[in-house]
Amino acid sequence: NAGVMQNPRHLVRRRGQEARLRCSPMKGHSHVYWYRQLPEEGLKFMVYLQKENIIDESGMPKERFSAEFPKEGPSILRIQQVVRGDSAAYFCASSPPAVLAKNIQYFGAGTRLSVL
Amino acid sequence: DQQVKQNSPSLSVQEGRISILNCDYTNSMFDYFLWYKKYPAEGPTFLISISSIKDKNEDGRFTVFLNKSAKHLSLHIVPSQPGDSAVYFCAAGANAGGTSYGKLTFGQGTILTVHP
Numbered sequence: 001n002a003g004v005m006q007n008p009r010h011l012v013r014r015r016g017q018e019a020r021l022r023c024s025p026m027k028g029h030s031h032v033y034w035y036r037q038l039p040e041e042g043l044k045f046m047v048y049l050q051k052e053n054i055i056d057e058s059g060m061p062k063e064r065f066s067a068e069f070p071k072e073g074p075s076i077l078r079i080q081q082v083v084r085g086d087s088a089a090y091f092c093a094s095s096p097p098a099v100l101a102k103n104i105q106y107f108g109a110g111t112r113l114s115v116l
Numbered sequence: 117d118q119q120v121k122q123n124s125p126s127l128s129v130q131e132g133r134i135s136i137l138n139c140d141y142t143n144s145m146f147d148y149f150l151w152y153k154k155y156p157a158e159g160p161t162f163l164i165s166i167s168s169i170k171d172k173n174e175d176g177r178f179t180v181f182l183n184k185s186a187k188h189l190s191l192h193i194v195p196s197q198p199g200d201s202a203v204y205f206c207a208a209g210a211n212a213g214g215t216s217y218g219k220l221t222f223g224q225g226t227i228l229t230v231h232p
Contacts, residue, residue, distance in 0.1 A: 004159070033218060042120075042205055042225055043160070048218035056218055091159055103148045103209030103220060107159035 002027065004094050004108035005074075012114045019079040019086070021111045025094030031055075032075045033093040033105055034067060043091060049075060082115045089113075119143045120208050122223035130231055135193040137226050139206035142187060146208035150220070151180060151191045154203045163204075164191070196230045203227050 005024040013019050025032050030051055035043040048056040049069035060067065064082075069075040079086055089112050093105035121140045129135045137151075147168040152160035166173040166180045166189070173180050179192045193200055207220040 006159075031218065033220075035220075035222075040224075042122075042222035043207075043220075045219045045221065058219070093159075103150065103207075103211070103218075104162055104165060105220060106162060107152075109157070109159045 004029075004092055004106055006090075006092050006108035006111050008111060009109065010112050010114070012116065013082050014116050015083055016081050019082050019113055021077040021079075021090050021092075021113070023075040023077070023092030023094075023108060025075070025092075026096075026106055029094035029096045029106070031095045031097065032069050033095075034075075034077050035091045035093065037089045037091065037110075039088075046077070079113075082113075084115045087113055087115045118224075119146075120206060120221050120223040122204075122206060122226050124226050125224070126227040126229070128229045128231065129196050131198055132195045135191075135196045135200065135228055135230065137191045137193075137204050137206075137228065139189045139191075139223050140187060141189075141208050143208070143210070143221070144187075145210045146221070147211055148209045149180070149182060149189050150207045150209070151178075152205045152207060152222075153200075154205060154225070160205060193228075196228075198230045198232050201228055201230050 032049045034046040037043045045059040047067045064080045066078045089110045091110045093107045095105045150165040151163040154160045164175050164178045182189045203225045205225045206223045209220050
């Protein structure tokens with residue numbers, strides 16, 4: 001059973017470009033979460049999605065950031081017009097409904113975004 | 117607003133001895149707590165969790181203790197091994213009527229180094 005798959009592992013963008021980060025949850029998992037980790041800090045929650053629905057986006061910046069989890073295909077975190085402050089590690093996690101009440105989330109290896 | 121705090125940025129212990137990692141929280145709504153372990157360039161790996169209705173949970177060499185009145189939890193690793201060297205994050209979540217909010221709030225992490 002493959003784990004949570006994120007790609008790309010490393011992404012370099014110039015200021016003003018768009019960044020698209022992809023996440024395929026573990027098989028059987030229908031809940032996806034995105035977190036961001038800045039250097040020397042812990043992970044900060046961004047958004048929680050189920051198939052075709054955004055459940056909680058309280059951690060998403062108001063502008064330039066969006067997320068989706070379509071019926072088919074991976075979840076996408078999209079950052080438009082990137083700025084240097086967007087440079088961070090972005091982690092995706094997934095969970096199956098059966099353990100949802102226990103809040104156990106399984107993480108991917110992350111995408112490290114560098115904005116030049 | 118740092119709702120989950122790990123006040124020790126680093127901890128160094130000798131192989132075979134006990135490692136104790138601490139975590140404090142401020143939000144009374146948290147009712148589920150988890151510890152994750154993270155190696156460089158990898159995603160967090162789930163270690164152990166505890167519900168607020170318990171004060172102790174044990175899994176092999178890992179034991180988590182919860183003191184709700186003090187809003188404090190700790191992870192004990194006995195005996196410590198060099199392979200345990202990693203960053204350890206505590207995280208907290210809140211359930212509402214059995215339906216998870218989904219969001220985990222993480223501490224800043226503690227770097228554990230176990231010397232042979």
